[in-house]
Amino acid sequence: MTWADWFDQFAFFLVGGITLLGAVGVVFAPRIIHACLCLLVALIGVAGLYGLMAAHLLLGIQLLVYAGGIAVLILFAIMLLHRRGEGGILGGTRNLIIGLPATVIVWFVVAAAVIFSKWHYLPGGATVSPPAGSNVRIIGELLLSRHLLAFELVSVVMLMALVGAIIIAREDKQPGRNTPGTTGVSPVGSRTGETPVLPDGVCTGGEDESE
Amino acid sequence: MILPPVGLLHYLILSVCLFSFGLLAVITRRHAIGILLGIELMLNSANLNLVAFSHFLSPDTVLDGQVFALMVIALAACEAAVGLAIILRFYRQAAVTDVADAKLLKW
Amino acid sequence: MPYSNLSVFAPELSLCGLAILVLVADLIVPRAWRRVPAGLAAVGLVVPLYFVARLWPEPLQFEFTGAYAIDGFSGAFKILLLFAAFLVILLSFDYLRKLQRGFGEYFALLLFSLTGMMLLTGAADLIVIYLAFEMISLSCYVLTGYMKRDPRSNEAALKYFLYGAAASGVMLYGISLLYGLGGSTRIMDIAARFMASGPTTAAAVEPAFLQTALVQAGVPELYVMRLTGLMMSLAVVLVTVGLGFKIAMVPFHAWAPDAYEGAPTPVTAFLSVAPKLAGFALILRLLLMWYPALLLHWPALLASLATITMFGGNLWAIRQTNIKRMLAYSSIAHAGYLLIGVVVAAKDLMGLHAIIVYFVAYLFMNLGAFAIVLLVARNMGSEEISDFSGLYHTAPALAAVMIIFLLSLTGIPPTAGFLGKLLIFGAAIGSGEWAWLAVVGIINSAISVYYYMNVARVMYFGKAGRQQVTVWPVGVVTVTVVCLLGTLAVGLFPQVIIRLIQQYI
Secondary structure, eight states: OOHHHHHHHHHHHHHHHHHHHHHHHHHHOSSHHHHHHHHHHHHHHHHHHHHHTTOHHHHHHIIIIIIIIIHHHHHHHHHHHHHHHSSSSTTSBOOHHHHHHHHHHHHHHHHHHHHHSOOBOOTTOOOSSOOSSOSHHHHHHHHHTTTHHHHHHHHHHHHHHHHHHHHHHSOOOOOOSSOHHHHOOOOSOOSSSSSOOOTTTTSOOOSSTTO | OOOOOSOHHHHHHHHHHHHHHHHHHHHHBOBHHHHHHHHHHHHHHHHHHHHHHHHHHSOTTOOHHHHHHHHHHHHHHHHHHHHHHHHHHHHHHHSOOBGGGOOSSOO | OOOOOGGGGHHHHHHHHHHHHHHHHHHHSOGGGTHHHHHHHHHHTHHHHHHHHHTOOSSOEEETTTTEEEOHHHHHHHHHHHHHHHHHHHHHHHHGGGOSSOHHHHHHHHHHHHHHHHHHHHBOBHHHHHHHHHHHHHHHHHHHTOOTTOHHHHHHHHHHHHHHHHHHHHHHHHHHHHHHHHSSSBHHHHHHHHHHOOTTTSOBOTTHHHHHHHHHTTOOHHHHHHHHHHHHHHHHHHHHHHHHHHHTOGGGOTHHHHHHHHSOHHHHHHHHHHHHHHHHHHHHHHHHHHTTTTOTTHHHHHHHHHHHHHHHHHHHHHTOOBHHHHHHHHHHHHHHHHHHHHHHHTTOHHHHHHHHHHHHHHHHHHHHHHHHHHHHHHHHSSOBGGGGTTHHHHOHHHHHHHHHHHHHHHTOTTSHHHHHHHHHHHHHHHHSTTHHHHHHHHHHHHHHHHHHHHHHHHHHHSOOOSOOOOOOOHHHHHHHHHHHHHHHHHHHOHHHHHHHHHHHO
């Protein structure tokens, strides 16, 4: 083995090890905020793996969007929730007795399938060496030709998710006006109780029946 | 000591491990956000697969896998946004995020 | 080469444009006129419908360099989807009347969701499939949680989201494995590769040393070959998890009753019909394109899933006291019947035709039942089956119409549900191989009589409550009438619809 091979080995096992450590933390960290930080580590590790596979554009995007965006978004959400969730068992894990064996079985099945499958080069198969220059250009061209439909579609999905997230998350102004039917919501429970618990919708007919 | 050269199989096995940990987090976490974290791990393991296949199996000019991974990252952002909005809304109303406490509707 | 014929994409494009138009119009118009954009959403559905009809293709066509397919059956599914969305929009007007904000956005999200579903019926590329899938899921999560003040709506959205996101993660992993096996994201390319790939066409890459080691260690070559097939099965199983979630197949159905019960009732009606249509369209597309090459054992897997789906849905439905929850389990059972058609469709076009007829019937009878649930809930205040008590005495017409929908759901002639079941079971018996599925289906139909007729019993023999049915929202009544006419027309004149489908698909 040459020095380059040794470097490959070292880099893969180092970055892969960090990623896996992060993943372990996501499962077992006792507090949710720590689990989220572990996810951040795992995400950065995955970015490193992309780098080892010469996917430089993905490396950048993984760091910017995933580690910088999504993970931080989740952190913010945790901090917003944390006021009352502090302490307690809220962050902990349950069902390890069921979950662990099930996961181990899944791991063995998938790993066996991966190991014993024949993975084929595509026709005109290439070498494993990374391309000489950057491959960003190729991805850009693919996005606007072969994957044009997906590219357009993802923009629509983003618009939709934006609208949806705002609708769900924004605080309704509690109407001080005359909406008696909507304010008297029983907070929890009363599933079986016969009280009408559909505040905005079904209950209390009689206001504007003319429609 | 002869180690097999780092190749497709290494990345695939690593991805299986990530997927399993993601699944484990989804099954065992009590906190709704904890489940979301597990789901993010699963998405990343799939992305790792896609990039590895693209890198090791196809010619250097065919990067379908990387384009796919790009889309998945974009979608993961959307999913996290919508999901966190739903979780926050649920929390504000119910004052718990332990999914085991979500029993207004029978599980 | 990369330039596509955009006119082929006109239905989805116009629908997406309509959604954005509704979104913008809602911002502009004053609050008092907020029904205008919503009405626009309903009326505007004519445009995509026109394009679907005009583009009706003779043979299978691919657009966007193979990423998108249009053919007869996806056209039929698109028309059904548009029709279902139209009825759901009519159902929604009255329900949303108390909504403080987000009136127009509701309809925009509904239309976005519909766009995703129409895309899924034609998607022929793994990336597009995943994107369309997520588009449907995300919009449905939001719609489920739309009644933000209602704790049940919030909880339903949370459960739907957690289950759905996990299922789509599992499915994505399966899709990534399929990409690795097929070497392309186009499902046609993958099919071609599997048709062509014998052991000689491509060289084994990495695990060759492991396989030779195994053979040298004395493991028979046969087992090594079997293990190689394992990956394909695994990928298919993982994808089935995601699909099974979308159409509420039994091991992956746990979200459905909660989401259906907690969601706003028009959204429940939408969830019970539209995502199922889209999911089945995708299953059929994969089956029709991949069956002999890749999905050889899929029909057997789906047959066993159909069996437990039918039994699970029907047996759980018996003990429900909430009508929405009961209809949720009933819709799970109907997914089971439809799966019989899918299993048959692998080899026989009869199965495909039967599925479409069944969906026509299902659309009318299920949306009709939900319309009546809406009417009763609007007047009684909740959605328990006990609210239907004595409905015959207070609103005889309503009770009679509900009976027709229930008979149709059970599959009793002369209703649409009977025709659907007849064709599905007939196709199964005709296939020979899957005749036992028809027997299972008939047993299950017999079980379903119990809980459907229980509602009828409560309506006719229960003690009437104090409340009268006084409010008759126009939209809901319209939907009821349309669904009633549809249910009866399909049941009474079966040859018309069968001829239409045989001619155009």
